[in-house]
Amino acid sequence: MKKVLVLLLLVVVGYSLYVPLSQIEFGTDRMGSIENPTTVGAYYLSKTPSELSVANVITAIVVNYRGFDTLGEVSVLFLAATGIGSILYRRRKEGEHSETISKPSSQLLQAGAKLIYPAILVLGAYVFIHGHLTPGGGFQGGAIIATGFLLMMMSYKDFHMNHTVLTWVESLAGITFVGVGIGGLIVGTTFLENFMPVGTLNDLFSGGIIPIIYVAVGFKVAAELAGVLDTLLSIKEN
């Protein structure tokens, strides 16, 4: 009986989702011209290379035009990491670390992981430093760095993250983000206003506060995700 009702619900939901969508023509230009912008997308596309001198429009939207949402997203990630740490809390003695893996991994994995781990860290740092020039940014670079740490944690039994260092890095990166925003308030305009000088297009030091914020976000996301993975891997089984 329940299955029949659920299938009926799925048919109703599918019909009411698909019929309005099929009226939308796929791929037609709803944005309008860039020179005289009438929609939000066209406005962002026209203002970004001239006012901000940033090549990646999505970075400009995420950090500058909708920067407050990025602050909210970073705090949601922080809350998730704290929540995981508090849900899986087990009282453990001083200095005792549970093992992440029970048997040591093979020789091939150990040698390969040690070789590739610095390359992954450098790639992640490259991605979040050049976030305003190429596709990339803080979240992508932070996730790549966390994957590098995960590779080392799964290959070696005694590779652990130092939770004190992670907490310090995370807090300092968060303070940098909010501090740069308050700097906009001190200068006299709004929160998270772009008050530093913008350079020329496609330069490394262009875009005002955008590279600074993305570097801070990259460090914060990397520290948070590495902490979450370390907490999850060290769960002691009964």
Add this chain to the structure above:
Amino acid sequence: MENIDINQLLSIAVFGAAVGLILIGLYAVLIKKHLIKIVIGLSIIDAGIHLLFIAIGYINNGTSPIFSEKGISLVNEGVKMVDPVPQALVLTAIVIGFGVTAVALSLVIRLYRHHQTARIDQIKTLKW
């Protein structure tokens, strides 16, 4: 084939895939009894919604919204750029979806530690 025929086919494929993913995920959330299967269903619903957003913002024969040297030369030739606003929204949504999945899975681990089962039809006690 005329142009309109290909466009119709493309529209059915992409929007059908997005709505299909949402429906499959909804089926997993409503009918399956194992908690990890329910969280997999939530993750599949997220994937369907993200695909829907990006598909709405696409423009035929457009290019990605990045003003590199190649991008500037393409814009000067008259190639349009794709809508950047849905991509910024989906960027945030992917990260938050991962956060929700992580907290849900840690709740599953905690529940298993207490009841020694992860199926919702075998957790019959009312209190923890």
Add this chain to the structure above:
Amino acid sequence: MVLFTIAIIILAVILLAVAVYAVMQKDLLFATIATGIISLILSVMFFLLQAPDVALTEAAIGIALTTIIFVITIRNTSRREDEVRITEESQAAEIDKKIKAKI
């Protein structure tokens, strides 16, 4: 344009097939790998729809990190979906069934 259409249609069909497999499979480890494959195909589709930032984010977060937290959860709970926990009530029910079968 024709090549683009063919690629998107093939990827959409494979996406739906892998999603159905992920929901129907009883062995949870296979379902997790299927979720990772959904993220992979989705990342390629995002690249074809001219969204490179979103493709990078989905590849970095959806493929590596989501799969690993699912595997860690499976390690700490059960692996198969139809596992039955042995309790006093189920043992009593089995003894009841045996007594009724003998009568």
